[in-house]
Amino acid sequence: MKIGIVGGGAVGLLLAAYLGRHHEVTMYTRRLAQAKQLAEQGVALEKDGETTTVAVRARPFADAELDEPLVFVAVKQYDLDAIWARADAFRRVRTLVFVQNGMGHLDSLPLLVGQTILAGVVEHGAWKRDDRTVVHTGVGKLTLAVRFGSIGDARELQSDDPHFPIEWVDDWKRMLVDKLVVNAVINPLTALLQVNNGALLEVAPYREMMAQLFDEVRQALALADEQRAWERIVHICRKTADNYSSMYMDLAHGRRTEIDAILGYVLQQGEARGVALPLIRFLFCAIKGKEGREEDG
Amino acid sequence: MKIGIVGGGAVGLLLAAYLGRHHEVTMYTRRLAQAKQLAEQGVALEKDGETTTVAVRARPFADAELDEPLVFVAVKQYDLDAIWARADAFRRVRTLVFVQNGMGHLDSLPLLVGQTILAGVVEHGAWKRDDRTVVHTGVGKLTLAVRFGSIGDARELQSDDPHFPIEWVDDWKRMLVDKLVVNAVINPLTALLQVNNGALLEVAPYREMMAQLFDEVRQALALADEQRAWERIVHICRKTADNYSSMYMDLAHGRRTEIDAILGYVLQQGEARGVALPLIRFLFCAIKGKEGREEDG
Structure with missing residues (x-):
């Protein structure tokens, strides 16, 4: 599946590093320089002293039209306004996954009828060493739940990687x-x-x-x-x-x-x-x- | 007047440095080494870059019998128990001045009938550079009030030094x-x-x-x-x-x-x-x- 990831912070890079092994990932970053580096050199994942690299596509979010069926929005909650300023860019996306902390941001989304909204909780320890490198310090899990709509393509989000388990739950609120x-x-x-x-x-x-x-x-x-x-x-x-x-x-x-x-x-x-x-x-x-x-x- | 000062911290040294100019001060310290140094070299007061020295007598509190009519107790409140363990040492003292922060310590004092108890508030900025040196960084005042008994000898506690004013107030509680x-x-x-x-x-x-x-x-x-x-x-x-x-x-x-x-x-x-x-x-x-x-x- 084609997957988009908006945000090149620790969470965005971590998602790209693991999902990029089985999916075709495109990263959308704030800065052109980061997009260039990611497109040229891929995402580097440091884990237990070893570094592995995964190839991704990447471009700046500012002028992109997202055409992946499923997109993770992995920016901080306080940066969501900048994302919504370009809500039109998500017209062709069928499923959006929000992995922010907090809850208020999912109450009123400026989205299209028919789009599926997932809420995600990332419980990994990870930090960003540089624009293309994420250090995975603590294995946790990615928990997903449907917030609005029906699961659709997102069903494919599965993982049997013990370092990156994905768990689906029914109760998004809980x-x-x-x-x-x-x-x-x-x-x-x-x-x-x-x-x-x-x-x-x-x-x-x-x-x-x-x-x-x-x-x-x-x-x-x-x-x-x-x-x-x-x-x-x-x-x-x-x-x-x-x-x-x-x-x-x-x-x-x-x-x-x-x-x-x-x-x-x-x-x-x-x-x-x-x-x-x-x-x-x-x-x-x-x-x-x-x-x-x-x-x- | 002969004045005793129990405690060789910043407050004790500051009191000694100013009161020692007009009174015969004896300091009672916890450590013998500090008492020796004070007795030999006096108290040094650093103020606006200048250092002045005042001669004092000094001895360790642990084996002293205080014979000054007026004694300042200038230890922290949590060190008062160690002072009270030798309450007998204050038998000959007529007036005790407590300059601790807080209030609870003045509610039940193990003292003799007839002794005068003053409460004092030190509002100077001062810190202890070494065992005999206090740095006076902020001029405030020493405020005194009678807590128990009658003012007696303490009346002599006056100061026209603009760097060390003494103020008497009636309302100790306030x-x-x-x-x-x-x-x-x-x-x-x-x-x-x-x-x-x-x-x-x-x-x-x-x-x-x-x-x-x-x-x-x-x-x-x-x-x-x-x-x-x-x-x-x-x-x-x-x-x-x-x-x-x-x-x-x-x-x-x-x-x-x-x-x-x-x-x-x-x-x-x-x-x-x-x-x-x-x-x-x-x-x-x-x-x-x-x-x-x-x-x-």
């Missing part, structure tokens, strides 16, 4: 909420305290902060199964103990964070439910403030 | 609460966010955090004049914009902080009043966690 809850608790805390994920379990007062924050998140989102949600968070902290969260890394590198898509969304939901969320509001300000400082510096 | 409120808001926030005092005003989301935290502090302490208290905080942030709070510095140097005496006390007061204090509890954990980490490292 899938996204699960990820949101984990992100809403682990990301801002590790970014604020400047610690790795494991420290939230190991340092007793940090674990208490995590419980306090979780208590607000579960109220804001009216979580059905609190116990299960809490255990998921603890499980992920333990499994990724040595990792630094994406929000930690974003701040460390002076990049914009996904705080709006994550805590901003939770805050909105809580406000709509009339729940008081002092800690979430406080943390939201802390990360916003740090973002501003990094941009200054 | 004096201590004023300082506590400022410390409870500025110290933990700057320590957590790792910024100087001015950033709390300059960065809009940080200012919002400050307002959120203040809102809990004023409820916990049932502040009478909120407006005045808030303006004091803003004023001090502005006046000390380039300074880093003592709690920030303590964490940066892997030292224990005064979080128990400051937010711990506010938390206690709030609990006694039945006020919910999510942010204070959260910040308390954050600083406790960071303290533990520094000790590990």
Whole structure:
């Protein structure tokens, strides 16, 4: 199958590196230089010290008309506006897969009648070494669910690669909420305290902060199964103990964070439910403030 | 007048450097080496690039019988237990001046009938360069008030030195609460966010955090004049914009902080009043966690 991937960040490169083995992948990047490099040299995947290369086609998104039946949109949520400014470019695409963190971006999509929308959750550890190289540090999975429409071509998205499993689930909402809850608790805390994920379990007062924050998140989102949600968070902290969260890394590198898509969304939901969320509001300000400082510096 | 000063930290040295000009000062230190150095070379005061030296007497606290009529206790609140373990050593002292942050330590003092207890608030910027040298970076004032007993000998504590003014006030409680409120808001926030005092005003989301935290502090302490208290905080942030709070510095140097005496006390007061204090509890954990980490490292 022909697959398009919009976005040349760590997630876009990771998808291209694995999907490109069995599919004909075209990457759509923001910068011409990156597209050129990818088209000429392919995507490089570093895993356990070995590097493999996969050939892809690539071009800048800015002037492309996408003609793949299935396209992954792998930009950050705050870059979606730039994508929608060219919504017409997706006219010929039958299935779009959104892999952003957060949930709000899937509520109102400027798309065509008949298009299938999938939601995806990427739970791999990966970072971008350079414009064509992604380092795959932690094997997780890609989870997919239908958000709007019927599955169609996307049925072909399967993988028996143990380094890149693909899992289909029925309940898109539960899938996204699960990820949101984990992100809403682990990301801002590790970014604020400047610690790795494991420290939230190991340092007793940090674990208490995590419980306090979780208590607000579960109220804001009216979580059905609190116990299960809490255990998921603890499980992920333990499994990724040595990792630094994406929000930690974003701040460390002076990049914009996904705080709006994550805590901003939770805050909105809580406000709509009339729940008081002092800690979430406080943390939201802390990360916003740090973002501003990094941009200054 | 003969004056004793227990504690050879920045505050103890600063008091000795200024009071030693007009009084006969004896310093009581924890370590013999510091006492020796002070006795032999005096206290050095660095101010605006110039260093002046004042001769003092000095000895280790551990085996001293204090015989000055007036003694400053200038150790951190968490070191008071070590002082009280030798409460007998103060038998001949008529007036004790406590200059700790917080308030709880003055509620139950193991002292003799007839002794006068003063509370003092030191609002100078100062840090200890070495065992005998204090750097005076910001001129503030020493404020004194009678806590128990009658003023007596302490009346002599006056200063017309513009670099070291002494102010007497009647309302000890208001004096201590004023300082506590400022410390409870500025110290933990700057320590957590790792910024100087001015950033709390300059960065809009940080200012919002400050307002959120203040809102809990004023409820916990049932502040009478909120407006005045808030303006004091803003004023001090502005006046000390380039300074880093003592709690920030303590964490940066892997030292224990005064979080128990400051937010711990506010938390206690709030609990006694039945006020919910999510942010204070959260910040308390954050600083406790960071303290533990520094000790590990």
